[in-house]
Amino acid sequence: MSYSATPPSRRSKNNREWLTPWLFLAPGLFMFIVYVLLPIFQSIWISFHDWDGLGEKVWIGLGNYSELLDDDSFYVSLKNNVIWLLLYLLAIPAGLAVALFLNQSVTGIRLYKSLFFFPFVISQVVVGLIFTWFYAPDFGPFSKLLEWLTGEQLAVLADERYVTYGIIIAGLWPQTAYCMILYLTGLNNINPEQVEAARMDGAKGFKLLWYVVLPQLAPATFIAMVVTVIGSLRSFDLVSIMTAGGPYGSSQVLSYFMFEQALSEYGFRMGYGAAIAVVLFLIMMVFISLFIVRMLVQERNA
Amino acid sequence: MFPSPIQNASPWMRTGYKVLLPVSLVLWLLPLIGVAITSVRPAGDLAAGNYFGMPSGFAGVENYTAVFRDSPIGLYILNSFKVTIPTVIGAVGISCLTGFALAVYRFKGNLVLFFMFVAGNFIPFQILMVPVRDLTLKLGLYDTVTGLVLFHAAFQTGFCTLFMRNFIKGLPFALIESARVEGVSEWKIFRHIVLPLMRPAIAALSVLIFTFVWNDYFWATVLVQGQHAMPVTAGLYSLNGQWVAAWHLVSAGSIIAALPPVAMFFLMQRHFIAGLTLGATKG
Numbered sequence: 001m002s003y004s005a006t007p008p009s010r011r012s013k014n015n016r017e018w019l020t021p022w023l024f025l026a027p028g029l030f031m032f033i034v035y036v037l038l039p040i041f042q043s044i045w046i047s048f049h050d051w052d053g054l055g056e057k058v059w060i061g062l063g064n065y066s067e068l069l070d071d072d073s074f075y076v077s078l079k080n081n082v083i084w085l086l087l088y089l090l091a092i093p094a095g096l097a098v099a100l101f102l103n104q105s106v107t108g109i110r111l112y113k114s115l116f117f118f119p120f121v122i123s124q125v126v127v128g129l130i131f132t133w134f135y136a137p138d139f140g141p142f143s144k145l146l147e148w149l150t151g152e153q154l155a156v157l158a159d160e161r162y163v164t165y166g167i168i169i170a171g172l173w174p175q176t177a178y179c180m181i182l183y184l185t186g187l188n189n190i191n192p193e194q195v196e197a198a199r200m201d202g203a204k205g206f207k208l209l210w211y212v213v214l215p216q217l218a219p220a221t222f223i224a225m226v227v228t229v230i231g232s233l234r235s236f237d238l239v240s241i242m243t244a245g246g247p248y249g250s251s252q253v254l255s256y257f258m259f260e261q262a263l264s265e266y267g268f269r270m271g272y273g274a275a276i277a278v279v280l281f282l283i284m285m286v287f288i289s290l291f292i293v294r295m296l297v298q299e300r301n302a
Numbered sequence: 303m304f305p306s307p308i309q310n311a312s313p314w315m316r317t318g319y320k321v322l323l324p325v326s327l328v329l330w331l332l333p334l335i336g337v338a339i340t341s342v343r344p345a346g347d348l349a350a351g352n353y354f355g356m357p358s359g360f361a362g363v364e365n366y367t368a369v370f371r372d373s374p375i376g377l378y379i380l381n382s383f384k385v386t387i388p389t390v391i392g393a394v395g396i397s398c399l400t401g402f403a404l405a406v407y408r409f410k411g412n413l414v415l416f417f418m419f420v421a422g423n424f425i426p427f428q429i430l431m432v433p434v435r436d437l438t439l440k441l442g443l444y445d446t447v448t449g450l451v452l453f454h455a456a457f458q459t460g461f462c463t464l465f466m467r468n469f470i471k472g473l474p475f476a477l478i479e480s481a482r483v484e485g486v487s488e489w490k491i492f493r494h495i496v497l498p499l500m501r502p503a504i505a506a507l508s509v510l511i512f513t514f515v516w517n518d519y520f521w522a523t524v525l526v527q528g529q530h531a532m533p534v535t536a537g538l539y540s541l542n543g544q545w546v547a548a549w550h551l552v553s554a555g556s557i558i559a560a561l562p563p564v565a566m567f568f569l570m571q572r573h574f575i576a577g578l579t580l581g582a583t584k585g
Binding site for chain 1: 306309319320323326327330331332333334337351353354396397399400402403404406407409412413415417418419420421422424425426427428429430431432433434435436437452453455456457459460463488492513516517519520523524535536538539542549552556559563564568571575
């Protein structure tokens with residue numbers, strides 16, 4: 001406010017001005033606090049308790065966390081989350097490759113682009129069912145293909161060694177489509193003159209891509225990184241649909257492990273589940289903070 | 303490796319590209335094509351071990367009728383609409399307001415609030431699961447469509463606010479300034495000046511949120527138990543348990559469950575992609 005001495009008649013108006021944004025924010029903020037913000041703190045609180053979801057909560061301090069450190073399933077989940085995270089990142093170069101392939105102007109290319117995007121639009125439940133069926137031993141086409149390649153009969157989803165990789169491949173299918181569409185839009189905004197100029201200067205092949213094209217695609221790469229990292233750590237649907245964490249818990253990830261402990265036939269251990277959720281939350285907060293810092297820097301520069 | 307326009311390539315390359323396009327598309331969509339074919343395959347084929355060969359006949363009508371007649375999938379689809387449409391209206395409506403507030407006013411805590419909405423959009427669902435389920439139980443909304451709608455609308459507000467705020471920031475601010483000079487009230491500025499300009503953003507967000515919420519599986523299993531409120535994602539999974547090895551029915555069910563978001567995508571394609579990539583172009 002520019003006036004230093006505010007006359008009384010002005011003050012009431014200023015009060016209203018102060019209030020206006022909060023009135024616009026009120027409904028959204030209320031919903032968000034009730035359903036998102038408060039539950040985070042409640043979960044942290046519950047994680048210090050032994051609770052079956054119905055009776056009294058019993059304070060056990062760090063009990064759940066120390067139990068977690070002795071739980072083999074926790075380490076299996078953690079390891080699988082790391083595998084998910086690393087392999088899921090392949091969706092980014094794969095998406096870029098598909099986008100470069102489709103970045104032409106021939107008749108019908110728009111339809112091709114849309115159809116390539118298809119896997120992302122359909123539910124992960126459907127994706128999971130399709131892949132489970134394709135992995136079916138004896139008759140599944142993927143099993144047939146693997147048999148032909150390795151000479152060995154493989155039941156991917158029933159094999160502790162391969163099950164996680166099998167599920168990740170199913171996840172990469174829609175994720176690649178997602179990254180592709182991000183890059184296709186990025187490619188639309190590329191300055192063709194710069195590319196031409198670089199070509200004149202003799203840049204080509206991988207060098208052209210790395211030094212001229214990719215820097216211009218940086219915003220798309222950033223968003224692709226964000227959605228891929230978050231997506232990999234959130235992986236729940238596919239694990240639940242394809243294996244329910246099996247065989248013998250070998251395809252567990254933290255998100256599914258939490259669900260299984262807190263809300264399934266294995267018991268209603270809400271406190272233990274909440275502790276797992278807090279660990280997953282903290283892991284994801286590392287990445288979320290990195291993203292936010294970057295966005296904040298851009299916001300400042302804008 | 304940035305491809306030069308194919309028009310400048312040799313005729314050989316051009317033909318090669320034109321052949322490669324459909325071939326790669328078929329390979330890419332092979333899983334979906336398999337499901338589509340199986341959904342019209344006669345049950346006898348599966349019994350005879352013909353899973354992926356040519357179907358011996360067209361049984362699409364029988365299979366799809368069987369799915370609708372013998373399973374509650376019609377109800378599940380209806381439930382999904384009942385969850386999805388109010389959520390879209392709620393989340394998009396609320397975020398028009400929050401987005402406007404965060405884009406137009408300078409006040410203490412503006413950026414903090416904005417990034418709170420952004421961060422909330424990325425957190426794992428599991429950290430919300432126990433308290434949200436508890437709250438829904440206490441409100442008497444467990445196992446109801448309303449319970450799902452309230453949660454989804456609240457959660458999607460995070461993403462929608464990010465989107466709306468950035469969109470409104472891109473509008474010419476002079477428009478608002480001059481209206482203020484004229485003495486137009488803030489609500490009227492929002493209602494009559496900004497809101498009409500937000501139509502493309504509203505369309506884009508609506509399609510996106512429709513797809514996100516329609517495809518939700520996690521909350522459908524956490525907040526719903528019985529058939530009467532179950533969305534099609536959770537419903538399809540439970541049907542899959544009943545139709546053991548009846549792949550022609552599972553396939554038909556999958557196609558039915560996937561159809562609404564796919565149709566939405568094709569009808570509103572431009573909006574959909576604009577929505578997904580708004581962040582990508584604006585950084």
